[in-house]
Amino acid sequence: MTLIYYRKNTIIQTRVTVLHDNNLVKMLCKIIKILKITFIVVVISYCLEVECGRVKRVVGGAAVECGAQPRVASLRNASTSQHLCGATVLTAEFASTAAHCVRADTQYLLQLDNWCGEPPKTRVLEVITHELYDKYSRTHDIALLRTEPVDWPGINENVLPEHYFGATGECTVYGYGVKNVTTNELSETLMAANVRIISLDECVEALGQYVAPAYDSGMTCAVGNGVDTCDGDSGGAMMCSGLLEGISSYGLGCLPGVPAVYTGVRAHLAWIQDIMQNGPQSTDYPAARHSNN
The missing domain is CATH 1.20.5 (Single alpha-helices involved in coiled-coils or other helix-helix interfaces)
Known part of the structure; x- marks a missing residue:
């Protein structure tokens, strides 16, 4: 027992x-x-x-022939000429960039580094930041730059989408930033990489709910095969079928094959058009702004 x-x-x-x-x-x-x-x-x-890590540049991309994308500009510090972010020329007086790229106490200029020959420059007169931009969550990460009027040869055609419906499919991202994450070597030449827009569900699955954008944030995600945007490409263009569909915002490091987050241009199309047509004093679309005059 x-x-x-x-x-x-x-x-x-x-x-x-x-x-x-x-x-x-x-x-x-x-x-x-x-x-x-x-x-x-x-x-x-x-x-x-x-503003580290999530300021984006193209890694693993290819050099763009001069003059192929002249409207893709470099946003620079007016005092030092240091490259800060990317930007895209929209009209003779307006360009787009990411809201987190600009500050009220800094003077800026745009330089078109994809130009064949001496790159033209223009001074930024006013920065207009989206009123719903949040620097912590990066929602609505978009700003418009009002510049000195310039007749840019060859880039007068419309680059904005005509409809508000979401963009899909294959696109190309552009940037002047770090092309080698090991050496942190900057690219003097415009770089490009092919990416694919993915659903926010796929983005949440890949990045997690704390990194992926919320459904009402005005943001979208795209992923490339062995490529990514990295430090310095923030504010740069994501072009799809010749139209500006996204503005580079942030990502989880500079990891090729991992989705990056872009400001959706179609989600902000009404705001962009209203600002360009009526100015930042529009009662329908109030905006944070500062003048560089």
Whole structure:
């Protein structure tokens, strides 16, 4: 009887120990998961605050022949001529960029570095930031630049979409930024890479709910095969079938094959058109603004 009792007790003890271990493992997994999420949120929040990592440049792309995309500009510090972000010339007086690229205390100029020959420049007179832009979540990450009027030869055709419906399919992203993440070497030549617009569901699955944009954020996602935008390409163009469909905003590092996030131009088309036609004082679309005069 003692032997049987001992065996039964041993079996009971073993089962309790196994159950205890299983619960411990589950608890540890939950803790690790929470720590991972916390780490990602902290890193992203830090990067958003100091504007690191999520300022984008084209990695793994190909050089663009001069004159092929002359409207894709370099947004520069007017005092130092340092490249800051990308921009896209929309009309003789307006260009687009990302809202997180511009600050109220900085003077800017646009330089068209894809020009064949000496790149033309123009001074930015006014920066108009979307009123719903949030620097922490990067929602509605778009700003318009009002420049000195310039008759840009060969880039007077309309580059904006005509409809508000969402864009799909294959596109090309452009940038002047870091082309080698190991050496942080900047590209003096405009670089391009092919990407594919994906659904926000796919974006959430790939990036996670804390990195992927919300459904009402005015943002979209695209992914390339072995390419990505990286440091310095923020504000640059995502062109689809010759139209500006996205503005490079942020991503999870400079990881080829991982989706990057872009400001959807169609989602902000009414705001863009209203600002260009009526100015930033429009009552329908109020905007944060500052003048560089």
